[in-house]
Amino acid sequence: MNNECFIFNERLDTHLRNRPSELEEAKRNGVKIVGFFPGNYVPEELIYASGAVPLCLIHGGNPKPAETALSSVPRVICPFARALIGEMMLKENPFYSAVDMVVAPITCQHLRKTAEIWEYRGEPEVFKLGIPHQVYDGLEVNDFAERLDALKDKLQALTGNKVTDAKLTDAVKLYNRMRQLLRKISLMRTSNTSVISSMDFIKLNHVSFYADPVFMTEVLEEIYGELAESNTASDNDAPRLLLAGPNIAMGDYRVPELVEAAGGNIVIEEICEGVRYYWNEIEAGDDLMKSLAKGYLTDRVPCAFMSSSAGKRLEFMTKLISDFHVSGVIWYELLDCEVYDSEAYFFTQKLSEQNIPMLILEADYGTADIGQFKTRIEAFIEMVKEEVE
Amino acid sequence: MSAIFFAGIDLGSTMTKAVIINSDEEICSAVIHHTGAEHRQLANEAMEEALAECDLDIDNITFIVATGYGRITVPFADTQVTELTCHARGVSALFPDAKLVIDIGGQDAKGMQINNGRLIDFVMSDKCAAGTGRFFEIMANTLDIDIDELGNFSLKAENKVSVNSTCTVFARQEVISRLSEGESVEDVLAGIHDAIAVRTVRMLHKLKVEPDVIFTGGVAENKGVVQALENRLGCRIFVPENPMLTGALGAAVIAKEKALKALAKGEHIQKEKRQLDKASFFRKGTS
Numbered sequence: 001m002n003n004e005c006f007i008f009n010e011r012l013d014t015h016l017r018n019r020p021s022e023l024e025e026a027k028r029n030g031v032k033i034v035g036f037f038p039g040n041y042v043p044e045e046l047i048y049a050s051g052a053v054p055l056c057l058i059h060g061g062n063p064k065p066a067e068t069a070l071s072s073v074p075r076v077i078c079p080f081a082r083a084l085i086g087e088m089m090l091k092e093n094p095f096y097s098a099v100d101m102v103v104a105p106i107t108c109q110h111l112r113k114t115a116e117i118w119e120y121r122g123e124p125e126v127f128k129l130g131i132p133h134q135v136y137d138g139l140e141v142n143d144f145a146e147r148l149d150a151l152k153d154k155l156q157a158l159t160g161n162k163v164t165d166a167k168l169t170d171a172v173k174l175y176n177r178m179r180q181l182l183r184k185i186s187l188m189r190t191s192n193t194s195v196i197s198s199m200d201f202i203k204l205n206h207v208s209f210y211a212d213p214v215f216m217t218e219v220l221e222e223i224y225g226e227l228a229e230s231n232t233a234s235d236n237d238a239p240r241l242l243l244a245g246p247n248i249a250m251g252d253y254r255v256p257e258l259v260e261a262a263g264g265n266i267v268i269e270e271i272c273e274g275v276r277y278y279w280n281e282i283e284a285g286d287d288l289m290k291s292l293a294k295g296y297l298t299d300r301v302p303c304a305f306m307s308s309s310a311g312k313r314l315e316f317m318t319k320l321i322s323d324f325h326v327s328g329v330i331w332y333e334l335l336d337c338e339v340y341d342s343e344a345y346f347f348t349q350k351l352s353e354q355n356i357p358m359l360i361l362e363a364d365y366g367t368a369d370i371g372q373f374k375t376r377i378e379a380f381i382e383m384v385k386e387e388v389e
Numbered sequence: 390m391s392a393i394f395f396a397g398i399d400l401g402s403t404m405t406k407a408v409i410i411n412s413d414e415e416i417c418s419a420v421i422h423h424t425g426a427e428h429r430q431l432a433n434e435a436m437e438e439a440l441a442e443c444d445l446d447i448d449n450i451t452f453i454v455a456t457g458y459g460r461i462t463v464p465f466a467d468t469q470v471t472e473l474t475c476h477a478r479g480v481s482a483l484f485p486d487a488k489l490v491i492d493i494g495g496q497d498a499k500g501m502q503i504n505n506g507r508l509i510d511f512v513m514s515d516k517c518a519a520g521t522g523r524f525f526e527i528m529a530n531t532l533d534i535d536i537d538e539l540g541n542f543s544l545k546a547e548n549k550v551s552v553n554s555t556c557t558v559f560a561r562q563e564v565i566s567r568l569s570e571g572e573s574v575e576d577v578l579a580g581i582h583d584a585i586a587v588r589t590v591r592m593l594h595k596l597k598v599e600p601d602v603i604f605t606g607g608v609a610e611n612k613g614v615v616q617a618l619e620n621r622l623g624c625r626i627f628v629p630e631n632p633m634l635t636g637a638l639g640a641a642v643i644a645k646e647k648a649l650k651a652l653a654k655g656e657h658i659q660k661e662k663r664q665l666d667k668a669s670f671f672r673k674g675t676s
Contacts, residue, residue: 372513
């Protein structure tokens with residue numbers, strides 16, 4: 001890692017820097033590190049309650065791992081999935097190297113094949129967590145709860161610890177608190193004030209995937225307090241935008257950076273992976289596994305790999321557009337993310353009925369398209385500005 | 390009030406264009422140059438020539454807007470605006486009823502939905518240069534025809550040959566094999582133009598095709614593409630007298646709008662020190 005600060009908060013920055021050696025130390029003391037693929041379908045609280053350290057593997061944006069993976073998979077596998085494969089092959093990322101077991105949610109084709117390739121290479125062990133692909137009738141909650149039970153058994157075997165209801169309840173509370181704080185920080189952006197930039201908010205999310213959750217929650221409390229204090233009206237008249245898409249990886253910051261440089265203001269993100277799903281909390285009932293299944297599967301807005309997902313996501317996005325006073329949508333999808341690409345047309349049409357223009361950007365991790373991205377983003381912002389004026 | 394002037398400069402991937410207008414939006418001078426590797430030097434040359442043509446000095450220009458893919462490398466511009474916004478405005482200055490603009494330049498293609506000169510939606514081709522000016526350069530080379538004659542040749546076609554590829558590499562192979570099968574150059578060319586029209590119409594799917602439809606960019610000078618597009622779109626297409634200049638013209642019109650708006654507010658708008666610098670640039674043939 002270089003010497004540049006990754007995140008605006010110094011304590012978090014230091015924590016992130018020291019985290020790999022902290023994890024090594026924990027491993028020496030017998031603590032297991034459980035990685036999981038992003039998508040917000042793997043309950044971190046379950047891993048945490050087993051005494052293991054959950055790590056969401058969310059690095060991307062760098063062309064090298066994505067290119068490296070091409071020796072194992074074709075180019076039609078999305079760059080984020082390829083980055084996951086490449087990182088595992090390169091063994092240069094200390095977080096990825098620390099992992100004793102990885103939980104792979106079976107969502108889209110790309111992550112499915114990524115799980116298989118990790119599995120094929122043998123190290124670390126892969127636990128495939130089946131995710132029901134439709135949420136219609138309530139049956140899927142029982143189905144998913146059973147799969148989570150199997151994950152619980154696996155975690156207990158790995159760590160030698162029992163996941164008790166008491167431990168799980170505490171873990172749910174901890175992660176609920178983290179989600180709640182992120183939500184409160186995010187919601188501050190509904191007013192016309194730019195309390196926190198989209199880049200900073202996304203990075204905060206990214207750090208939360210690697211940080212110790214107790215420490216993270218403590219710092220989030222602090223950040224929320226500071227922001228609430230500094231929340232004064234500003235005369236920022238930059239067009240307010242929503243960033244939508246399947247994935248924004250840790251390190252894949254070209255789009256938010258270009259938008260910012262072009263004078264746009266992203267005030268809310270509707271992203272499947274890379275931004276923690278913080279809108280809902282887990283409502284802990286009598287059957288905790290069912291509560292988790294419900295919270296992670298049915299209470300939330302479905303990702304595009306799900307059956308009948310577009311309608312529900314449009315409804316959610318429409319609400320965000322109105323709550324956050326958004327005047328344009330930037331839809332950033334990764335190359336070959338076919339489920340998102342297939343929905344782009346529907347969203348363009350539906351949003352144009354509400355007079356919300358939408359810019360579609362599709363990218364690989366690389367630099368070849370940077371000039372085109374710049375022109376498209378600048379033209380889009382010029383267009384939205386004229387509309388607002 | 391003495392006459393005031395505004396300039397637009399469009400640094401495209403292949404051509405650099407400069408336009409100077411007066412406050413009535415009449416074109417005082419217009420220059421088209423090849424864009425080389427040394428953008429900055431070229432922008433200077435095009436601007437100097439445009440100024441000389443109407444006997445003005447750089448200080449006589451109230452406001453200068455740069456556009457095109459090299460817009461940030463223009464040292465003397467007061468501000469930058471993207472080519473999409475500029476095309477929309479430039480086309481509207483020439484065709485007030487324009488609703489859809491198709492622009493095919495040296496390295497990319499764009500579609501713009503406009504309303505009263507305002508850009509309301511747009512699409513752009515991806516990073517592949519298929520079907521753009523570069524593509525036609527290769528085709529002209531393959532067929533051994535002057536690039537300006539491609540259109541005239543294809544209009545003489547009797548039986549359009551079906552060409553499926555628009556990828557420059559594959560299309561070239563396909564063209565060579567059609568020719569070796571004995572198809573005439575004219576029929577093959579008509580096939581190429583139709584393939585480009587199909588590709589362009591597909592790119593436009595998200596926009597509304599409503600008249601007036603205007604076609605700009607260097608490729609619009611090819612009558613074969615114009616006709617193929619008219620057939621595929623099912624409507625008449627208007628091409629400006631000089632289709633390469635609309636971006637620079639739009640930039641000049643925007644320069645005027647921005648300048649008048651700022652003047653009305655009493656704001657100072659020009660960049661501090663605006664100059665056609667040369668010293669920092671090494672140039673072949675000069676010491």
